[in-house]
Amino acid sequence: IDFHEGDAVDEAALKALILEAVRLNMLKVRKR
16 A cells, blocks of 8 residues: 555544454464
8 A cells, every 4th residue: 555645544444454454464363
């Protein structure tokens, strides 16, 4: 994902994206 200074960032979407990434990471860790 590219962010450019001055771009409007959808904070809610960004938060959801990060939470989803964290959730997927947790799932991967648990499977080991």
